Amino acid sequence: MTLYFHIDVNSAYLSWEAVSRLQHGDALDLRLIPSAVGGDPKSRHGIILAKSIPAKKYGITTGETLHEALEKCPHLLVVPPRYGLYMQASEAMHRIFLEVSPYVQRFSIDESFMMIPGSGVDYLRLGEDLKTRIREELGFTVNIGISSNKLLAKMASDFSKPDALHTLFPEEIPQKMWPLPVEDLFMVGRATRPKLKALGIHTIGDLAATPRSYLVHRLKSHGEMIWEFAHGLESSKIRMDQSAWSKGVGNGTTLPRDIDKPRDAFLYLLGLSESVALRLRLGQKLARVIMIRLKSSEFKSYTHQRTLLSPTDETPVIYETLKSLFMEAWRGESLRYLGVRLTGLSEPTPYQYTLFDSPEKESQRALDRQIDALRLRYGKNVIQRGVFLHKRVKPLIGGVGEEDYLMMSSLL
DNA sequence: TCTGGGGTCCTAGGACCC
DNA sequence: TCTGGGGTCCTAGGACCC
Structure with a gap:
C-alpha cells in the first residue's frame, strides 16, 4: 500500500x-x-502570526491583534517576523525530506506531503526517525500524520501537538475523526461552519451521516467535497517541483495610514509593480491579466482587472495599467490597502511581439533585466526610482525580499 | 495600539460567436 | 419582430488554505 x-x-x-x-x-x-511572532501595530500590521504553547494557555490565538493578545497576557514577549530566516529553516527541512523520498510536495512554508511507495514499510519507525532527525539536526519539532491518502495524513498530523506522530487509516476514521467538531475538517472554514450548524451538523461524523445529495443540494460542489472528506475519500497525487506560485503572483500591503489621493496611491502601486514584476521575471513567466485590489478604511475590499492584448513582464506596462485600473475602480473613499495580482501566466519564449510594439520594447526589457541582475547581486536596495527619494514608501513592496531570492538562488 | 500577506478554486452573469 | 442553445472568454466576488 502506498503511504x-x-x-x-x-x-x-x-x-x-x-x-x-x-x-x-x-x-x-x-x-x-x-511569546509570539507579530507585526508592528504602528504600521497597522499588528497581528499575531505565531505563538508559543505557554502563550496559547493564555488564550492567545493566531490572527488576533497584538492589542488583544497583550490584554490577555501583559508580559507576552513579541518579536518581529524574519521571513528570510523562515525560508532558510524550511529549505533545510525540505532537503532532509528529499533524502527520505523523492516524492515530496511543499504545501506551505511549514507543511509538506511525502509519498512512500511500496509495501511492507515500517512507517512508524520511518516517521519516528524523521522526527528525531529534524529535532537533532535542525533543533525544532514537527507533527507527522500518516495514512493512505493526503487528506487523512493531514487530518492526522493535527491530532495532538507538539512533537507527535499519528496515524489515521480508513478503519480508524469512525473512532479518531468522526467525533471531532466539523470545523476541524479540512476545507470547512468560518463561512461553511455556520451553514452546517444550521443544518444540525456539528461533528465530522454528523457530516458523514448526512446524505450526500442533500449536501450537494445545499452547498453545491463544496458540499460534495467535504462529504467525501468526512468519509476519508480523497485521491490527489503528490505535486512535485511546484514553485510557490503557478497560476498567478501578487503583492499587496496595508498602508501605514489611510490615503485618499491618487498621487499617493500611484507611489504604492509603483512599489508593488516593481516587486511583482521582478518575481514574474525571476519565475520566467509573462502575465496577461493584471488585477488591482483596494480595501477601504471600512475594510470593504474590491477588485478590478484587465486582460492585455499581449502578455507582459515589463514593470512600466504593469504600472501604467494599474494606474488606469485604479482610476476606474476607486470609489473615492479613503483606502487602507492596495494589492496587485498578475494571472494568465505563460512562458516567455519566444517573446511574441505584436504589430504595434515599438522598438523601445526590446530596450525596456533589457533594462528591466539589468536592474533585476543588480538587485539579485547586491540586494534590493542597490537601485531605486527617483520618485521614491525622500519618501517613506519603499521602492519594492512585498515579499520579494530574501525569501524569493533564496528560492531562486539554486538557479543562479 | 483595532483587524497581514500570499495563494487556489468556484460561481454567476454578460459578451460574443456559431 | 420574436425565438433557441451551446461554448468560450472575461469579470467580480467569495470561499478556502497556510
Whole structure:
C-alpha cells in the first residue's frame, strides 16, 4: 500500500525564531515562555502570526491583534517576523525530506506531503526517525500524520501537538475523526461552519451521516467535497517541483495610514509593480491579466482587472495599467490597502511581439533585466526610482525580499 | 495600539460567436 | 419582430488554505 506522510512544523515561525536565537547565544528559549511572532501595530500590521504553547494557555490565538493578545497576557514577549530566516529553516527541512523520498510536495512554508511507495514499510519507525532527525539536526519539532491518502495524513498530523506522530487509516476514521467538531475538517472554514450548524451538523461524523445529495443540494460542489472528506475519500497525487506560485503572483500591503489621493496611491502601486514584476521575471513567466485590489478604511475590499492584448513582464506596462485600473475602480473613499495580482501566466519564449510594439520594447526589457541582475547581486536596495527619494514608501513592496531570492538562488 | 500577506478554486452573469 | 442553445472568454466576488 502506498503511504502518505504529512509533516507540519509545530508553531513554525516561533520555533524557528527560538532556534535561531539559541544558536546565536541567547540563553532564553522563546518556546518555554509566553511569546509570539507579530507585526508592528504602528504600521497597522499588528497581528499575531505565531505563538508559543505557554502563550496559547493564555488564550492567545493566531490572527488576533497584538492589542488583544497583550490584554490577555501583559508580559507576552513579541518579536518581529524574519521571513528570510523562515525560508532558510524550511529549505533545510525540505532537503532532509528529499533524502527520505523523492516524492515530496511543499504545501506551505511549514507543511509538506511525502509519498512512500511500496509495501511492507515500517512507517512508524520511518516517521519516528524523521522526527528525531529534524529535532537533532535542525533543533525544532514537527507533527507527522500518516495514512493512505493526503487528506487523512493531514487530518492526522493535527491530532495532538507538539512533537507527535499519528496515524489515521480508513478503519480508524469512525473512532479518531468522526467525533471531532466539523470545523476541524479540512476545507470547512468560518463561512461553511455556520451553514452546517444550521443544518444540525456539528461533528465530522454528523457530516458523514448526512446524505450526500442533500449536501450537494445545499452547498453545491463544496458540499460534495467535504462529504467525501468526512468519509476519508480523497485521491490527489503528490505535486512535485511546484514553485510557490503557478497560476498567478501578487503583492499587496496595508498602508501605514489611510490615503485618499491618487498621487499617493500611484507611489504604492509603483512599489508593488516593481516587486511583482521582478518575481514574474525571476519565475520566467509573462502575465496577461493584471488585477488591482483596494480595501477601504471600512475594510470593504474590491477588485478590478484587465486582460492585455499581449502578455507582459515589463514593470512600466504593469504600472501604467494599474494606474488606469485604479482610476476606474476607486470609489473615492479613503483606502487602507492596495494589492496587485498578475494571472494568465505563460512562458516567455519566444517573446511574441505584436504589430504595434515599438522598438523601445526590446530596450525596456533589457533594462528591466539589468536592474533585476543588480538587485539579485547586491540586494534590493542597490537601485531605486527617483520618485521614491525622500519618501517613506519603499521602492519594492512585498515579499520579494530574501525569501524569493533564496528560492531562486539554486538557479543562479 | 483595532483587524497581514500570499495563494487556489468556484460561481454567476454578460459578451460574443456559431 | 420574436425565438433557441451551446461554448468560450472575461469579470467580480467569495470561499478556502497556510
